[in-house]
Every structure is written in C-alpha cells, then in structure tokens.
Amino acid sequence: MVLCAVRRQLLGCSSSCGAWARMLQRQSSGCVYSSTHGFNLEEIKEKLQAFPGGSIDLLKQESGIAVLTINNPSRMNAFSGSMMVDLEERVSQLESWTDCKGLIVQGAAETFCSGSDLNAVRAISNPQDGMKMCMFMQNALTRLLSMLTEYFTQCRLPLISVALVEGRALGGGAELTTACDFRLMASGSVIQFVHKHMGLVPGWGGAARLVRIVGSQNALKLLGGAVKADPGLGLQIGLADGVLEVPQAEEGADTLLQQAENWLSHYTKGPAPVIQAVKKVVLSGRELPLSEALRTEKDVFGTVWGGPANLQALASKSKHK
Numbered sequence: 001m002v003l004c005a006v007r008r009q010l011l012g013c014s015s016s017c018g019a020w021a022r023m024l025q026r027q028s029s030g031c032v033y034s035s036t037h038g039f040n041l042e043e044i045k046e047k048l049q050a051f052p053g054g055s056i057d058l059l060k061q062e063s064g065i066a067v068l069t070i071n072n073p074s075r076m077n078a079f080s081g082s083m084m085v086d087l088e089e090r091v092s093q094l095e096s097w098t099d100c101k102g103l104i105v106q107g108a109a110e111t112f113c114s115g116s117d118l119n120a121v122r123a124i125s126n127p128q129d130g131m132k133m134c135m136f137m138q139n140a141l142t143r144l145l146s147m148l149t150e151y152f153t154q155c156r157l158p159l160i161s162v163a164l165v166e167g168r169a170l171g172g173g174a175e176l177t178t179a180c181d182f183r184l185m186a187s188g189s190v191i192q193f194v195h196k197h198m199g200l201v202p203g204w205g206g207a208a209r210l211v212r213i214v215g216s217q218n219a220l221k222l223l224g225g226a227v228k229a230d231p232g233l234g235l236q237i238g239l240a241d242g243v244l245e246v247p248q249a250e251e252g253a254d255t256l257l258q259q260a261e262n263w264l265s266h267y268t269k270g271p272a273p274v275i276q277a278v279k280k281v282v283l284s285g286r287e288l289p290l291s292e293a294l295r296t297e298k299d300v301f302g303t304v305w306g307g308p309a310n311l312q313a314l315a316s317k318s319k320h321k
C-alpha cells in the first residue's frame with residue numbers, strides 16, 4: 001500500500017491502487033486488452049488456429065528494414081485465423097529486433113489483403129468470439145504501430161512502417177494499412193473500408209486510426225460510403241503518402257518493393273538508435289499530453305546525447321572551429 005501511495009504521489013496518479021496495478025499489468029503486457037477485459041491470449045489463439053490457411057512471412061534485412069508479407073494468394077490474402085496468430089508472433093519477433101529501423105507491409109501475388117477470411121468470419125460470427133478476435137487484432141495492430149494509449153505508454157516497436165498497397169486492401173486489409181505510419185499506393189490500387197457492406201464497422205482499430213490519419217470528416221465519408229480510395233483520392237485526403245508506378249515488364253525497372261524500400265530509406269538512413277529515437281519522440285508528441293510528451297522527449301534525448309552517433313558527428317565537425 002505504501003508503494004502505491006508513493007507511486008501515486010510521484011506520478012500524481014489519483015487512481016486507486018487497484019487501478020494502478022491493473023494499468024501496470026496492462027502496461028507491462030504492452031497491450032490494450034488483458035484479462036481484466038475478459039481477454040485470454042492463449043484461449044483466443046487456440047480458437048483462431050482452428051481456421052488455418054496462408055501465412056504471415058517476415059524477412060529481416062541487414063539494412064534494418066524488415067518486410068512483412070501477407071501470404072494467402074488463393075484467398076486474395078484474406079486473413080485466416082492462423083494468420084492472425086502468425087501476425088502477433090511476427091510483431092513479437094520485431095519487438096525483440098534491436099537493429100530495426102523500418103518495416104514494409106505488403107501482400108503476396110500483386111494484391112494487399114481482402115480482410116478477414118469470410119469462412120472464419122462465418123464460423124466465429126457470435127458476439128463473444130467476434131469480440132475476442134477484435135481484441136486480439138487490436139492488440140497486435142496497436143503493437144505494430146506502437147501506438148501509445150493510457151495503458152500502452154511505451155514504444156516497443158520504434159520503427160518507421162510503410163504499407164505497400166498493390167491491388168486491393170479491403171475491410172480488415174484497409175484497417176491494416178492504417179496500422180502503418182505511411183501508405184504507398186501502387187497505380188491502380190484501392191483501399192476500401194467495405195465494412196458497411198458487411199453490416200459492420202471496423203473492429204481491428206481501423207476507425208480510431210483512420211480519424212487520426214485523414215480527420216473525422218474524411219473518415220466518415222470513407223466508412224459511411226464504403227468509398228473506393230484510389231491513389232488520387234488517397235493523396236488528396238492524406239491517406240496515401242506516395243504513389244508508385246507498377247513497373248512494366250522491361251528489364252531493370254525497380255520492383256514496387258524496391259521503390260518502397262528506396263522511399264523508406266530516406267527516413268531510416270542513419271544509426272538504428274537514432275532512427276528509433278525519432279519514432280519515439282514523434283509518437284509521444286502525437287499521443288501523450290504535452291507535459292508527458294516533453295518528459296518522454298527529455299528521456300529519449302538522454303539516450304542519444306553523447307552517444308556514439310552524436311560523438312562521431314561532433315568529431316566530424318571539429319574542423320568547423
């Protein structure tokens with residue numbers, strides 16, 4: 001009890017010990033949902049594994065840029081239950097990759113993702129199972145984007161991410177694009193929140209993130225109208241951060257993935273600790289109250305001030321006396 005009182009005093013936290021303990025437990029688990037929400041990770045993983053098909057493949061490269069591929073081409077890269085479990089495990093792998101700087105999320109076979117596997121959706125269409133799948137995917141995608149919430153106040157995946165959208169990103173696939181910092185759309189591609197046509201709204205956190213990306217009016221139009229956002233509209237409303245030309249068959253043209261890596265490398269060039277610090281200070285500036293954001297910035301600044309990259313930069317400028 002004393003510890004709670006001290007912690008409350010130090011942090012000005014007026015919450016009860018119980019709430020603080022629950023928050024710490026959620027914070028330490030790094031997730032939005034925990035057992036206090038009736039969320040049992042192992043139970044939902046077992047249920048999702050019952051719907052096999054496809055995979056989520058992860059390639060970690062020397063450059064510090066990883067490539068995550070949604071791989072279920074026979075189903076337009078629809079997310080089977082086992083792919084949802086794969087995704088959570090790949091996020092955990094990325095969180096333990098200390099040299100990470102960037103991530104590109106793409107789909108296999110020239111398309112992005114057509115959302116949840118409808119066969120799985122039909123089988124778990126009861127409210128209880130739907131809620132559990134929703135909480136599972138929200139936890140995984142919140143960690144992927146390393147969004148800061150009142151429970152998840154530590155950036156565990158400080159990399160800069162890009163959704164490389166080719167073909168179609170529909171439903172949960174559209175939501176997955178919003179769990180990346182940037183979206184690069186190939187010519188002819190479409191991002192469409194088709195949820196309304198399914199009698200649904202986003203459940204993987206896509207609505208909350210979409211409002212932050214395009215604003216509430218544009219989000220209302222995209223969701224209310226199930227609007228097909230092509231690259232032109234995407235650029236216009238800020239949903240897309242760039243448009244890539246699909247390379248023709250001629251030899252030597254950069255693939256879409258190479259174009260995306262070239263684009264991302266402008267922002268990930270430099271030592272991993274510095275790039276990771278950039279993501280952390282931007283995240284906290286975006287999502288924390290000002291005083292907390294300033295404290296976080298101070299703390300992150302302290303991790304790079306006088307560090308190897310800083311000292312090397314100073315040494316290289318020593319001739320400028």
Ligand SMILES: CC[C@@H](C(=O)O)C(=O)SCCNC(=O)CCNC(=O)[C@H](O)C(C)(C)COP(=O)(O)OP(=O)(O)OC[C@H]1O[C@@H](n2cnc3c(N)ncnc32)[C@H](O)[C@@H]1OP(=O)(O)O
Binds near residue numbers: 195200
């Ligand atoms: C939280 C959101 C989340 C949820 O509520 O759980 C969702 O995402 S719900 C799902 C939302 N997604 C959709 O509604 C898209 C459904 N698919 C389509 O509309 C079309 O397939 C397409 C993506 C527009 C492509 O159309 P087309 O080019 O005509 O190809 P096919 O329709 O023949 O598809 C090829 C093949 O792929 C199978 N497929 C496609 N999408 C899915 C899917 N989401 N789930 C399962 N299977 C899917 C489709 O059935 C075809 O298979 P075969 O019939 O065996 O050839």
